[in-house]
Amino acid sequence: MTTLVKTEIPDQLWQQAQNMVEQGWIVNMDALIIEAMRRYLESHQQIINEQLIREDIDWGLHGKD
Secondary structure, eight states: OOOOOOOOOOHHHHHHHHHHHHTTSSSOHHHHHHHHHHHHHHHHHHHHHHHHHHHHHHHHHHOOO
16 A cells, blocks of 8 residues: 655755666655655654653653543
8 A cells, every 4th residue: 555645845855866866876756755754764763762752751750640
């Protein structure tokens, strides 16, 4: 299953991405965007996990049921 996404990308960023595709660094623009999203999410996963743990600890110490 996939989801179609429509977005606006600054011209300079689009041109840089297009150059990567034209130079053969990646198959096409779709593959580049998917890879960029995957890398972004992977690089931020630890930060997200730490934040969730901190919220759980705070709730455990100060939360009210």
